[in-house]
Amino acid sequence: MPPKKQKEIEKDERLQAIVLTDSFETRFMPLTSVKPRCLLPLANVPLIEYTLEFLAKAGVDEVYLMCCSHADQIQDYIEQSKWNKPWAPFKIQTIMTLESRSVGDAMRDLDNRGLITGDFLLVSGDVVTNIQFDKVMEAHKQRRAEDKDHIATMVLTQASALHRTRSHAEPAVFILDEKNDRCLYYQDIPPIDGKKSAISIDPELLEGVDDFTIRNDLIDCHVDICSPHVPAIFQENFDYQYLRRDFVKGILSSDILKKTIYAYITDDYAARVESWQTYDAISQDILARWCYPIVPDSNFLENQSYTYEGQHIYKEDNVILAQSCKIGKSVAIGAGTSIGDGTVIENTVIGRDCKIGKNITIKNAYIWDNAVIEDDSTLEWSIIANGAEVGQGAKLSKGSVIGFDVKISQGQELGKDVRVSAKKVENNNRSFVNSSDEDFEDDEDDEDADSFDVSVVGSQGVGYVYESEESDYEDDCAKPVNSLMYQIGSLALSDDSIISQVVKQKKKRSYSTTSVMTDYEEENFEKEAIATLERALDQNHDIDTALLELNTLRMSMNVTYHEVRSATLSTLLKRIEHFIETDTLNTKQATEKIFKQWGPLFQRQVFEESEQVDLLNIANGLVAKSSTLDDSVMLYVLSILYDQEIVEEEQILEWYHGNKIANPLVKRFIDWLEEAEEDSDEE
Amino acid sequence: MSSQAKDINFQTDSFVEKLKRRQISGSYQVALETCQLLMKFVAATRWTHIDQLIVQIRLLGKRLESAQPREFSCGNVIRRVLALIRDEAHEDNNNNNQQTQNTTDSNNGPMISSMFSLLSITAEKSEQEPQSKARYHDLKSAIIQGIKDLIDEISSIDEGIESMAIDLIHDNEILLTPTPDSQTVLKFLLKAAKQKRKFTVLVTENYPNGTEKAHSFVKELTKAKIDTVLIPDSHVFAVMSRVGKVIVGARSVFANGGTVSTAGVAAVCECAKEYKTPVFTVAGLYKLSPTYPFDVENLIEIGNSGKVIKFSESELFHNTDVTNPLFDYIPPEHIDIYITNIGGFAPSFIYRIVLDNYKNEDVYLS
Structure with a gap:
């Protein structure tokens, strides 16, 4: 009997790890439109490998x-990798959670699946670390024994405030109990921009604490040991989106939950590739062996053959170097790559089968597999993705990102921070994060569908410039603190200023809405949603509050966004009817008044192109049904939605032609749209 | 059988992964585990001719070597086993030749004259099969026994070295060891102390990679009531004039008599040379490598830069390159004697021991 018992204990102690492969961010656009972030190569190894190596070592x-x-790509990759072989150190399983739009959603999905049996390790799929995990686990268990409310241990790396490997896009302050590293408060702070910022702390949080430290020098690598309560807490608080900003802060400032979170501060290496700036820094760290034994010459991939030479130079077999080329410090070169005469390379990672011509200067560039760099060009602080070509004499300035299969013709000079992709990347509002960004500027570039951005890629070039949604921020916000070091860092854009406000409002509301929801659970969604919206319209709530309530309803009743859209539209149109019937406003004024104010609701109800068409269909149906509303309403609605960039031109056309709309006023609008497009084509 | 073969494939693959991940490290550990793996490998592999086994083991050896290219004991053990197989095969062949001579003699006896005798020959041949099968099993078990002996040898290696301690360490002598990470050196010193020798040991601090090990080394020595002085690495030259012997633990010994040891040892040996202090290198036989150190730089592992300066401070030095070599190469002329489990040898004699233990054709596995 005793052996069996032992086996049971072992079974209980099996350690589970959850890897969040998606970051729900767009910092690596346009590259992440083709490949998921965790498969982008870092020092010629896909990012996910670093995470899995860490997990393997952690036991x-x-x-x-x-x-x-890109879940399919990740699944394919894992299936073919060594981790899927029978001798892999752990069982690996991919979970498709295609509906998730934030870390919170993924955690709720996890909770629904009921996979978690004990304390588990939660990491993001872009962690690079050599921490000794057994020590962390030991600390976690010890604290767990002392404090039964302890639900999570965060691993934080000791660094400095302006450390290059520390995130400059998402810095955060941790307030820790001096005595036992209990985390008392967490506050994300605005990106480093030289401006002063302040944090306010509720004095209640510090009650009963003798000494505390405020730390703004830690790298948060998102390696957490969590108890099984954590997914459940996400489930209970369905407005939680982010692991840190919502969850950690929520737990710490909540009077009801009474849970504690501890920090584990390590001197070992642990960091997250979450922006171009950290991509650059971590690549350099790996080359300079800060993360030993995670170094290129460990050859984690089965077919790799890196060997180390002095000055942190790594070469695979079968690299062809011209006699007069100069390979400086911290360089890794993949197999099959050839480098021509007189080329100078420094602090650079070059992938496999690249062709690097003569007399090229490459500094701090990351060149992925199969890229071609022709003679006399200059590359500084840039990223050249797989299969891209840089023509003769081209000059890439700091921060350029050349996407997959892009061609830059000869002699082109790219300005700072230009990002080019071979396929046009729509700023499609994939997540809540982006949709809350309210930029109403008309993008002239979007109009031309077929011709490449010749001004940038040159006459024979292939590629479009990717306009980041947050480009407005760049000038005032991302001032490089230390010009050279943070060049790529300036690419990392902030998108949290608006979000943080949203989050704050959400928090206040979350409990009240929970109680409302339970009363009406049986009621049908549409009725409930319309009532909610009418209340919002009457009492002139702000959009975020209304949205939150709607979202709460949607989640509790488990309906799709289609129903939400339909309920929202019918409420708004009813309101317009009301104005018209009471003769307070004419049709145009009423529509404008309602939709200008409430139209932005759709920004967080409409994410994909097909959904845009769906929105228009619903609107058209409702207008047709109504007796008071005439055809003109549809025209006004369309133009407002178009101005607000909720629906795009292409989708309007698709909707119009697809449904054979016989509305003369709408037709005029469509004609105007088509003309405008032709005009811009001619330009 | 196929499941057994599959199983051994899993085991080798997971072993390679572990080596890469450095979950198995330290030359002693690696040598032992490699032996265990080889034993299973030989047990699971089938061959019709012994050369097939040799080819397979060489392939395996190549993989293991490239998994941790600077852990030489792994390659050494494989070469030892290869030599063992070749010896067994040779012996077997000799026996076989004698036997076949006998059998052909007996076969030549009756002439094939009828249908019956034809049949009777085939019957005889089928009788021969199990005989060769028995030989195959004999050979297999001989090889496995050989590997077992090798495991015994490796695990009892310190005893052979320890036994020489009393002859080499004298009373009131001052010893210096720059390799506090070596268990062999520790046991060597403890053994001498047990035999009532009174001596003083100076231990270098081995900053930054071996400081913790140096501390526990010193603790062990003081527990055995040996006079111990912990000195910083920079102090070696100043004390060298008073030191009687330098005792170095080797990581690997090459055929030319040179050795790879912990970083910092080369400088210590250089100081010893200046003062004509004898340098003793202790090493188990499994650390003896038949290769020559042609490219010294390639033998040296570069470790974690974070040990030299803290990662949190690396930003202050972002224009400085930090390297942290873990090993040092010491040329044969800086070493006076090697103390192994089979006796003490001059560096110039090492090639001879290499010849005794390894076969020339296995020096390069690829």
């Missing part, structure tokens, strides 16, 4: 990969 028994965007 994890089961790994679940939560996949969202």
Whole structure:
């Protein structure tokens, strides 16, 4: 009998790990439109490998990969990798959670699946670390024994405020109990921009604490040991989106939950590739062996053959170097790459089968597999993705990102921070994060569908410039603190200023809405949603509050966005009817008044192109049904939605032609749209 | 059988992964585990001719070597086993030749004259099969026994070295060891102390990679009531004039008599040379490598830069390159004697021991 008992204990102690492969961010656009972030190569090894290596070393028994965007690619990759072989150190399973739009959604999905049996390791799919995990686990268990409310241990790396490997896009302050590293408060702070910022702390949080430290020098690598309560807490608080900003802060400032979170501060290396700036820094760290034994010459991939030479130079077999080329410090070169005469390379990673011509200067560039760099060009602080070509004499300035299969013709000079992709990347509002960004500027570039951005890629070039949604921020916000070092860092854009406000409002409301919801659970969604919206319209709530309530309803009743859209539209149109019937406003004024104010609701109800068409269909149906509303309403609605960039031109056309709309007023609008497009084509 | 073969494939693959991940490290550990793996490998592999086994083991050896290219004991053990197989095969062949001579003699006896005798020959041939099968099993078990002996040898290696301690360490002598990470050196010193020798040991601090090990080394020595002085690495030259012997633990010994040891040892040996202090290198036989150190730079592993300066401070030095070599190469002329489990040898004699233990054709596995 005793052996059996032992086996049971072992079974209980199997360690599970959840890997969040999606970051739910757009910092690596346009590259992430083709490949998921966790498969982008870092020092010629896909990012996910670093995470899995860490888990293997940590002695994890089961790994679940939560996949969202490009989930199929991740699944294919894992199936073919060594991790899927019978001798892999752990069982690996990919979980498709395609519906998730934030870390919170993924956690709720996880809770629904009921996979978690004990304390588990939660990491993001872009962690690079060599921490000794057994020590962390020991600390976690010890604290767990002392404090039964302890639900999570965060691993934080000791760094400095302006450390290059520290995130400059998402810095955060941790307030810790001096005595036992209990985390008392967490506050994300605005990106480093030289401006002063302040944090306010509720004095109640510090009650009963003798000494505390405020730390703004830690790298948060998103390696957490969580108790099984954590997914449940996400489930209970369905407005939680972010792991840190919502969850950690929520737990710490909540009077009801009474849970505690501890920090584990390590001197070892642990960091997250979450922006171009950290991509650059971590690549350099790996080359300079800060993360030993995670170094290129460990050859984690089975077919790799890196060997180390002095000055942090790594070469695979079968690299062809011209006699007069100069390979400086911190360079890794993949197999099959050839480098021509007189080329100078420094602090650079070059992938496999690249062709690097003569007399090229490459500094701090990351060149992925199969890229071609022709003679006399200059590359500084840039990223050249797989299969891209840079023509003769081209000059890439700091921060350029050349996407997959892009061609830059000869002699082109790219300005700072230009990002080019071979396929046009729509700023499609994939997540809540982006949709809350209210930029109403008309993008002239979007109009021309077929011709490449010749001014940038040159006459024979292939590629479009990717306009970041947050480009407005760049000038005032991303001032490089230390010009050279942070050049790529300036690419990392902030998108949190608006979000943080949203989050604050959400928090206040979350409890009240929970109680409302339970009363009406049986009621049908549409009725409830319309009532909610009417209340919002009457009492002139702000949009975020209304949205939150709607979202709460949607989640509790488990309906799709289609129903939400239909309920919202019918409320708004009813309101317009009301104005018209009471003769307070004419049709145009009423529509404008309602939709100008409430139209932005759709920004967070409409995410994909097909949904845009759906929105228009619903609107058209409702207008047709109504007796008071005439055809003109549809025209006004269309133009307002178009101005607000909720529906795009292409989708309007698709909707119009697809449904054979016989509305003369709408036809005029469509004609105007088509003309405008032709005009811009001619330009 | 196929499941057994599959199983051994899993085991080798997971072993390679572990080596890469450095979950198995330290030359002693690696040598032992490699032996265990080889034993299973030989047990699971089938061959019709012994050369097939040799080819397979060489392939395996190549993989293991490239998994941790600077852990030489792994390659050494494989070469030892290869030599063992070749010896067994040779012996077997000799026996076989004698036997076949006998059998052909007996076969030549009756002439094939009828249908019956034809049949009777085939019957005889089928009788021969199990005989060769028995030989195959004999050979297999001989090889496995050989590997077992090798495991015994490796695990009892310190005893052979320890036994020489009393002859080499004298009373009131001052010893210096720059390799506090070596268990062999520790046991060597403890053994001498047990035999009532009174001596003083100076231990270098081995900053930054071996400081913790140096501390526990010193603790062990003081527990055995040996006079111990912990000195910083920079102090070696100043004390060298008073030191009687330098005792170095080797990581690997090459055929030319040179050795790879912990970083910092080369400088210590250089100081010893200046003062004509004898340098003793202790090493188990499994650390003896038949290769020559042609490219010294390639033998040296570069470790974690974060040990030299803290990662949190690296930003202050972002224009400085930090390297942290873990090993040092010491040329044969800086070493006076090697103390192994089979006796003490001059560096110039090492090639001879290499010849005794390894076969020339296995020096390069690829």
